[in-house]
Amino acid sequence: MRPVAPARTSSNTPPAAPAGSTSLCALHEDGTCHSCPHMSTPLPVQLARKQARTVALLADGANPVPAAAWERPAASAPKRFRNKAKMVVSGTAAKPLLGILGPGGHGVDLRTCPLHVPEIEAALPVLARAITTLGLTPYDVSARRGELKHLLVTASPDGDLMVRFVLRSRRHVDDLRAALPSLRRALPTLAVLSANIQPVHQAIIEGPEEILLTEDDRLLMRLHLPAWGVAEEDATGAGPTELPLYLPTRSFFQTNTGIAQALYATARRWADDALTVPGAAPTAPAATPTAPRAPRRVWDLFCGVGGFALALAGPDRRVLGVEVSAAAIDGARAAARLMRLPDDRVRFEAGDASVLDPGAGPVPDLLVVNPPRRGIGAELAERIEAAGVERVLYSSCNPASLAKDLARMPSLRPRRARLFDMFPHTDHAEVLVDLRRRR
Numbered sequence: 001m002r003p004v005a006p007a008r009t010s011s012n013t014p015p016a017a018p019a020g021s022t023s024l025c026a027l028h029e030d031g032t033c034h035s036c037p038h039m040s041t042p043l044p045v046q047l048a049r050k051q052a053r054t055v056a057l058l059a060d061g062a063n064p065v066p067a068a069a070w071e072r073p074a075a076s077a078p079k080r081f082r083n084k085a086k087m088v089v090s091g092t093a094a095k096p097l098l099g100i101l102g103p104g105g106h107g108v109d110l111r112t113c114p115l116h117v118p119e120i121e122a123a124l125p126v127l128a129r130a131i132t133t134l135g136l137t138p139y140d141v142s143a144r145r146g147e148l149k150h151l152l153v154t155a156s157p158d159g160d161l162m163v164r165f166v167l168r169s170r171r172h173v174d175d176l177r178a179a180l181p182s183l184r185r186a187l188p189t190l191a192v193l194s195a196n197i198q199p200v201h202q203a204i205i206e207g208p209e210e211i212l213l214t215e216d217d218r219l220l221m222r223l224h225l226p227a228w229g230v231a232e233e234d235a236t237g238a239g240p241t242e243l244p245l246y247l248p249t250r251s252f253f254q255t256n257t258g259i260a261q262a263l264y265a266t267a268r269r270w271a272d273d274a275l276t277v278p279g280a281a282p283t284a285p286a287a288t289p290t291a292p293r294a295p296r297r298v299w300d301l302f303c304g305v306g307g308f309a310l311a312l313a314g315p316d317r318r319v320l321g322v323e324v325s326a327a328a329i330d331g332a333r334a335a336a337r338l339m340r341l342p343d344d345r346v347r348f349e350a351g352d353a354s355v356l357d358p359g360a361g362p363v364p365d366l367l368v369v370n371p372p373r374r375g376i377g378a379e380l381a382e383r384i385e386a387a388g389v390e391r392v393l394y395s396s397c398n399p400a401s402l403a404k405d406l407a408r409m410p411s412l413r414p415r416r417a418r419l420f421d422m423f424p425h426t427d428h429a430e431v432l433v434d435l436r437r438r439r
């Protein structure tokens with residue numbers, strides 16, 4: 001077969017925004033893409049507004065977050081922060097479009113989206129040429145014909161790539177396998193290649209079957225946190241402690257790498273900062289075995305590939321992570337091995353976190369929850385409230401469901417909060433709240 005041509009940087013450069021524009025994105029400016037409604041507003045102004053909105057929303061609930069509890073928000077880079085591209089493939093095999101379906105189901109090409117990290121932007125034209133070379137016909141939603149539905153590309157902080165072709169059937173899997181050497185020549189940092197089979201005609205990004213075409217089945221995402229006890233830099237600040245996370249193909253990962261680092265670093269700083277919250281009730285001295293200064297037993301529910309659990313792992317601490325995705329749990333266990341954490345201290349279990357009862361056995365000193373947008377829900381919130389857990393770190397990508405869950409845990413009072421700009425140019429906000437049981 002014909003080889004795939006390597007990346008050409010000149011054709012990868014996004015078209016410049018029109019003169020006089022403050023926008024970072026020509027696709028936004030010319031109306032091609034509406035995914036980032038605030039793209040034309042300077043990022044510091046966006047962030048101030050997002051912070052004000054989030055503070056107001058959470059001050060208003062039945063278990064309010066006091067205005068004085070908020071730390072300075074963690075600001076993102078304005079562009080080149082997204083480590084994952086989820087591209088709908090449309091057009092034709094000869095001229096594929098990688099992006100979204102616009103009004104009327106017409107394909108819109110977003111391969112020059114300035115949010116993607118440079119490694120993704122350089123890879124997309126190479127992958128478009130591979131689609132042409134392999135004759136992969138994009139799936140036509142209205143005609144229900146074609147084979148290639150989506151292209152999912154993730155870049156690690158080291159620039160390694162995971163590329164997944166979401167196909168309607170297995171028809172082209174052998175062609176993709178045969179193209180691997182040529183793809184590797186064109187994309188030398190290609191670490192993981194797979195075909196995901198998504199046979200149903202529904203708006204679902206990926207299906208349950210993943211066919212791996214490389215030996216590696218996961219991407220190493222090496223994050224960097226500040227040293228223990230040191231305040232984290234915002235967003236892009238690389239610190240000296242490595243947090244190596246393994247991302248398997250069908251697992252969640254925070255899409256903004258710099259902000260993910262800030263989030264895990266803040267959780268770690270707060271977890272060990274039990275005595276220093278302004279206005280917090282004094283706790284027992286550190287030496288008292290029943291009330292240690294830093295938590296000894298930590299649970300991380302909805303742990304994904306283990307970001308919070310592994311950031312919080314320490315010599316005098318037992319950590320349990322629970323996550324519904326078995327693939328993500330495999331990744332978390334592999335990362336724990338890479339970090340040489342003994343499995344009697346750091347344990348990961350696949351299962352439904354929403355049915356757990358922290359009061360059923362020895363109660364964790366610190367519970368981390370980082371649920372999907374729906375929140376932890378009434379039942380888990382009520383069990384946490386009843387279990388007598390002293391401290392909860394609640395990381396939420398949906399302040400509205402967070403406010404509801406806080407109202408269900410009236411004994412756990414928000415003492416500290418921080419906004420993380422995980423999704424710049426949109427209204428979405430990620431919030432971390434430090435809850436302490438009222439005495």
Ligand SMILES: C[S@@+](CC[C@H](N)C(=O)[O-])C[C@H]1O[C@@H](n2cnc3c(N)ncnc32)[C@H](O)[C@@H]1O
Pocket residue numbers: 252253254301302303304305306307308322323324325328351352353354370371372397
């Ligand atoms: C917002 S992500 C957080 C992942 C992780 N904490 C991180 O920092 O990357 C939510 C996670 O919850 C998982 N999840 C969804 N429902 C679940 C459930 N009922 N029990 C356990 N995990 C669940 C998802 O698979 C996903 O990995």
